[in-house]
Amino acid sequence: DTGVSQNPRHKITKRGQNVTFRCDPISEHNRLYWYRQTLGQGPEFLTYFQNEAQLEKSRLLSDRFSAERPKGSFSTLEIQRTEQGDSAMYLCASSPTPWTGVPVLSGNTIYFGEGSWLTVV
Amino acid sequence: TQLLEQSPQFLSIQEGENLTVYCNSSSVFSSLQWYRQEPGEGPVLLVTVVTGGEVKKLKRLTFQFGDARKDSSLHITAAQPGDTGLYLCAGEWGYNQGGKLIFGQGTELSVKP
Numbered sequence: 001d002t003g004v005s006q007n008p009r010h011k012i013t014k015r016g017q018n019v020t021f022r023c024d025p026i027s028e029h030n031r032l033y034w035y036r037q038t039l040g041q042g043p044e045f046l047t048y049f050q051n052e053a054q055l056e057k058s059r060l061l062s063d064r065f066s067a068e069r070p071k072g073s074f075s076t077l078e079i080q081r082t083e084q085g086d087s088a089m090y091l092c093a094s095s096p097t098p099w100t101g102v103p104v105l106s107g108n109t110i111y112f113g114e115g116s117w118l119t120v121v
Numbered sequence: 122t123q124l125l126e127q128s129p130q131f132l133s134i135q136e137g138e139n140l141t142v143y144c145n146s147s148s149v150f151s152s153l154q155w156y157r158q159e160p161g162e163g164p165v166l167l168v169t170v171v172t173g174g175e176v177k178k179l180k181r182l183t184f185q186f187g188d189a190r191k192d193s194s195l196h197i198t199a200a201q202p203g204d205t206g207l208y209l210c211a212g213e214w215g216y217n218q219g220g221k222l223i224f225g226q227g228t229e230l231s232v233k234p
Contacts, residue, residue: 004163033221042125042209042224043164056221091163110154110222112163 004113025094035091089115127225144210158207
């Protein structure tokens with residue numbers, strides 16, 4: 001399978017613990033995105049990388065959240081001191097080319113992974 | 122703040138019926154995408170529309186982008202139980218936004234046999 005891969009798929013953690021999610025994008029995709037989705041809502045943008053550079057962070061990404069993409073390939077999203085409000089599905093996505101604002105059918109599609117479910121108890 | 126509003130939020134219909142889902146915004150989007158999401162899975166892209174007034178067809182699904190690029194609709198003809206799922210619209214506003222998408226809250230579709 002050469003799609004976007006995320007793990008773990010499910011994580012249950014106690015409040016106050018740290019958790020880390022990993023995302024392996026489609027090979028050679030230079031853009032990588034993190035989104036968060038809660039039940040009954042659409043995904044919300046968190047942050048994105050162009051290669052190893054983190055180019056934008058949403059205000060949703062509090063200082064307890066940190067994302068890295070050290071070698072421009074896989075990425076990690078760490079949540080420190082988890083809170084019950086952090087319970088959500090964390091989605092990773094990647095795209096093959098820099099998004100120029102002019103989508104091309106085969107060129108600038110964003111591909112989502114299957115998500116990592118986090119439950120904080 | 123750019124917002125996308127989808128309607129209806131829930132839709133339960135019988136197999137064979139037609140339906141339309143709407144996606145509206147007060148902002149102009151440079152492109153708009155429709156996704157389908159199954160429970161516990163990530164969204165899967167159905168279509169991207171970029172030109173005002175554009176209409177795209179994907180088998181029984183017809184997608185339209187409004188002339189002013191502020192709204193879009195998804196029409197499904199003769200719905201089947203396999204169409205059941207969460208339908209999401211997502212827009213990119215402006216250019217050089219890095220592919221950052223604003224999603225609507227989704228339309229939960231249930232098609233009963």
